[in-house]
Amino acid sequence: MSESQSNAAPPPGSGPPAGDGALPAPAREIGAGYAFTGPALDLGALVWDGACRPDAPVRLPLTVLNRHGLVAGATGTGKTKTLQLIAEQLSAQGVPVFLADVKGDLSGISAPGEPGERVRARAAEVGQAWEPGGCPTEFYALGGLGHGVPLRATxxxxxxxxxxxxxxxxxxxxxxxxxxxxxxxxxxxxxxxxxxxxxxxxxxxxxxxxxxxxxxxxxxxxxxxxxxxxxxxxxxxxxxxxxGEPEFDTGEFLRVSAEGLGTVSLLELPAVQDRPQLFSTFLMWLLADLYHDLPEVGDLDRPKLVFFFDEAHLLFTGASTAFLEAITQTVRLIRSKGVGVFFVTQTPKDVPAEVLGQLGNRVQHALRAFTPEDQKALRATVRTFPRSPYDLEELLTSLGTGEAVVTVLGESGAPTPVAATRLRAPESLMGPVPADALDAAVRGSALYGRYAQAVDRESAYEKLNAxxxxxxxxxxxxxxxxxxxxxxxxxxxxxxxxxxxxxxxxxxxxxxxxxxxxxxxxxxxxxxxxxxxxxx
Incomplete structure (x- = not known):
């Protein structure tokens, strides 16, 4: 996807008929809130009165991505595809991305997508000129448990x-x-x-x-x-x-390809799913290490890195007060170092209020309300959004797969109107790549020789034994x-x-x-x- 494709508004009328021509006044006001002048990511098209309006694109400015964000929704509502959609557009804009592949189905971001009837239908609905394309990708695995280049820390x-x-x-x-x-x-x-x-x-x-x-x-x-x-x-x-060693240098996440595309760093986690405390805390180490190393840069025209923190609720479960304070302060300060952080979880209530208040960009997929506890969580979620002409409590339980309620920070830093959005289709492969292709990509990486072989050099234990x-x-x-x-x-x-x-x-x-x-x-x-x- 080229930058010009990413920034161009979809042509009016390129999707199926939606309503009676001109947008109603409330929908027109919402659409105007997403008419940015600078580079932006295309999330999808506005949905109003049940109809998709490709003449009202919903977008996310590149300049505010260091203001952090939240992608939330019940299982099966399309959060993974949303991550893929955002990540591939960031890569196309020259912004490196870190993704944690918890379920093992994100490796397809490295390969061109496959056209099909569902993809063509979605592209037509939202006015998307869909073209298959993959992203430059580095694959990692914690401690070498998996296919990727091993990540270790001392x-x-x-x-x-x-x-x-x-x-x-x-x-x-x-x-x-x-x-x-x-x-x-x-x-x-x-x-x-x-x-x-x-x-x-x-x-x-x-x-x-x-x-x-x-x-x-x-x-x-x-x-x-x-x-x-x-x-x-x-x-x-x-x-x-x-x-152990060699210890991973988190600066590797900031690389850009020779063609100017941001590298997608994909950490494979299925092999450690039975140790959720470990992998969520290890992700926090990666983020804290970046904060420790990067210089202050203030607000940039595009972030140095966007870091997606999947299964975020695991990080906060059972956390001490001191730990939560450290998370809050890290998230607050790392934006000035050019890093944006997106927390990915099921409901906003999984994220402490002190952290949630710093997440200016929101993509909320459907929520379920089958139990009194679910209904309580739904009402709490509605209260976290700006006032809206939508009945959000009803809307959030009726969204289809690949649809979301969106509000982001505009170029001036003010929140945009809440927009029911039908999201675009990712242009990379929506599914895992074959294991042999993944292994070949890992062994062909320039990082493989640097980190693959564990080193047990003389340290405290060995010196004392001797x-x-x-x-x-x-x-x-x-x-x-x-x-x-x-x-x-x-x-x-x-x-x-x-x-x-x-x-x-x-x-x-x-x-x-x-x-x-x-x-x-x-x-x-x-x-x-x-x-x-x-x-x-």
Whole structure:
């Protein structure tokens, strides 16, 4: 799709007959609210009195996409196709896009679409000159679990706040984990993977290490036991592969092709659907890392990146107050760095009010109202829209697949009128590409050689193992969990054989080493709102 095609209004009368010619006054007023002068994305055509009006296109200005947005709707109402439609037009405008492919059906954005009767009918209805076309696409997978280039983060970079969420620690345990990271940062201890973190936690509750944190509160044996058990359970679920090196550089998401098209970065997630806390929190790490690295640029004529945060409700479920505050502040501030964020979920009530208030662009698909709880959510959703000539409560339950209620920020920053919209058909393939084609695309990527092979270089754990010739200490009893320990972490006082880490951290060599590691490496760590960091 060319820029001229994207910006041109559909010719009047190119769809089926709609009403009696001229738009009624209320519809004309709505249509005027979307008559922008600058570059914009074409979402679809206005629907009024049940008829689609291709002479009243509904559009989204490119300049306001860093003001964030929401794509919501019940399952099966067309949210995925809306993401695809927006992403391919952004790519055509030279804007890179990040998409999380939760269901495994978005890889088709890399290939031209297939014409068919339904596509032709939809294009005719909305006045769309449909032409098949794919986008330049990079495929990723968390830790290599899937077809894409592996995305990994070091434990140091992931930080204590996000790690506490995936480990499901309570507030007290999260604060204790923060002390562990603070100590490791200050001593230059490299937390590359989870075994490095276990070693430091074990040291800080050993006889030699107990005094290290005394001045800032210390680490109780009970809390350390909870953290160590949570880490072990986390690894047993196979999550350890997400942490390590080479660590992914989120700057890769900002690439533009030689032809000036924005690259679509597609993160495949079906392989980790049974770990929703992990993948939603990992997406937040990617966003926080971008915020940490990007310079302030203010308002641009087009964003540097648009980041779609799918299954957004998983991010907020069970989140602590501190975590929600960090999300709110990150979303508020990242717009000045040229990044737009779209949250994708079922209803606006899935998103906290503090975050929802910052989402200026809204595409609301149909909602179901089968239960009293559904009806309550429907009324709450209606109250989040500007006043409208539509009966929104009725409209939102009667929208068809591929239809939505839209309101966006205009070029002046003011909200546009609410518009019932029949959305355009994506021009890329609406479905997954074959697995062999996907594998070939991944192996042909310039990033494959950079990130595919995991590296287990010498870090804290290995250094300590190499310097620990002392005999094993006597077996110790595992401390009982604190009253604030999460359910299921165990309550028995079981006798255990000492591990190699126990032997290492119990040695005087380890104590001497950790006390001498206040290096420049440690001093160069600075942490973001989420506690994320990179060693520079």
């Amino acid at each position: 434990v140091t970079s992931f930080g204590p706040v996000l790690l506490a969420k995936v480990l499901r620690l309570n507030r007290t345990q999260e604060q204790s984990l923060g002390l562990v990271f603070h100590y490791a940062d200050g001593k230059g201890l490299e937390l590359v993977d989870l075994k490095d973190l276990r070693a430091v936690v074990a040291f800080l509750v050993s006889e030699e290490g107990k005094g290290e944190l005394t001045s800032i509160g210390g680490l109780s044996s009970a809390t350390a036991g909870v953290i160590l058990r949570a880490l072990t359970a986390f690894e047993q679920q196979g999550a350890g592969v997400f942490f 310097r620990a010739p002392t005999p094993a200490p006597e077996p110790v009893r595992e401390p009982a969990p604190a009253p604030d320990a999460p359910a299921g972490t165990g309550t028995g006082r079981e006798r255990a054989e000492p591990s190699l880490v126990d032997q290492v951290v119990g040695s005087g060599v380890f104590t001497s080493l950790t006390r001498s590691l206040g290096t420049q490496l440690g001093r160069e760590i600075s942490r973001s709102l989420f506690g994320t960091a990179r060693r520079r």
